[in-house]
Amino acid sequence: MNTAAQCPVGVFDSGVGGLTNVRALMERLPMESIVYFGDTARVPYGVKSRATIEAFTAQIVGFMLEHDVKALVIACNTIAAVAGHKVRQMAGNMPVLDVISAGAEAALAATRNNHIGVIATNTTVNSNAYAREIHRKNPAARVQSVACPLFVPLVEEGWLDHEVTRLTAREYLKPILADTADTLVLGCTHYPLLKPLLHREAPGLTLVDSAATTAEAAARALCAHGLLNDGSGGAPDYRFYVSDIPLRFQTIGERFLGRSLQQVEMVALG
């Protein structure tokens, strides 16, 4: 086995939401070491300009490369939508997976009528990245996108089953429910926590959560590049880096990761 295969997979996000991807990777690829970076000092990215998101992303990828990662997973929809090209440029020949490609693929596999709804942050919706990616794979598909900027703060407030969240969901889903979409992409790492509520408000829609699909795509890419870790180097190593450790970080982080979050290190970027 070559030593490159023993290098970690790098996963990054603008905050803690990307931990849902780490969780899916731990389950699908239990031999792989993982380095995670969450830019909690500058979260959220969804309301910032393209130039700023690109600059912040370049700093994160630089940090990842210093950690000798063998592959990169863009766990943030906004980064994938706005700065995916930048990441691939910096990554050279290394496999780069992202939640938008994976989400688009899963949505096309799920839909029966080729009419797909997408909910995401303002920046992701304005970038039109999901529609572009879905059309690239199937030009016959119809995509309808709605920005839902209140969902992230509602999730972080913990109002996962609150009347306010239900009313907000009803308002946001109105244009999608008024049309014929049969599949709904949850285009933001926070949204999977609203799955039960969204399922009740829109029982006719198949919900697509890209974390599992991204992990599957990562497994295929590592295999194709001969980079799968066979475990001969020992137990996997998980490292979590953030740019800030705010109040309630542990609570929120563990909700996303689905297990206890230990040894989180703070680093300054930029």
Place this chain on the structure above:
Amino acid sequence: MNTAAQCPVGVFDSGVGGLTNVRALMERLPMESIVYFGDTARVPYGVKSRATIEAFTAQIVGFMLEHDVKALVIACNTIAAVAGHKVRQMAGNMPVLDVISAGAEAALAATRNNHIGVIATNTTVNSNAYAREIHRKNPAARVQSVACPLFVPLVEEGWLDHEVTRLTAREYLKPILADTADTLVLGCTHYPLLKPLLHREAPGLTLVDSAATTAEAAARALCAHGLLNDGSGGAPDYRFYVSDIPLRFQTIGERFLGRSLQQVEMVALG
């Protein structure tokens, strides 16, 4: 007239909300030049740790000092709550005004029963800064604080008179309405835009918006230090700096400033 008096007043905030303070200063002190800095690339501060807020604040004050300001106005409740001491340390003998001192003073002037409610971001509430400041001025006063993290995104979504915002306000105000407070401090620069809705939900409460009070305090401080600009140097100069110019910046900024927002310059800090 000394030349120091012709220097600008520095006003800063984590984002655009501090423009409500600029507006009040323009009205109360029409001869004064103003330099504004909004850290739009790293907003919001209300969810970040004390150490990170202090580090960001030191960078902003450094930027202000490079612009030869004669006084500083901390327009951000979170910065005032967490890093006010840091600002005063760096400012030396220069007058430093802040929304928390001004808000506390206005609340004590307004209350009839010395029972004051405060609504603010998580970080401001957890800092306990309003309660401390109010007690310092009147140890007999009772203060009840509630964190309202959803109000900022609701204001930025423009849902100023929406059923979701009404229900959210009802939920947040419950503990305050259940008690005897007669005065409510709007402890975040975004909240004044919710005044009509809050007034309808809590008609018995006097709402305190610190922008005007802070401008009044600034006028008194400049006068006491012999730093009032008499206008002999010509028309005042207004300069707006931000660390990012995101989508909808102009729209949201003008809503806060109450007039057109021209010549905004982007600068990188940190």
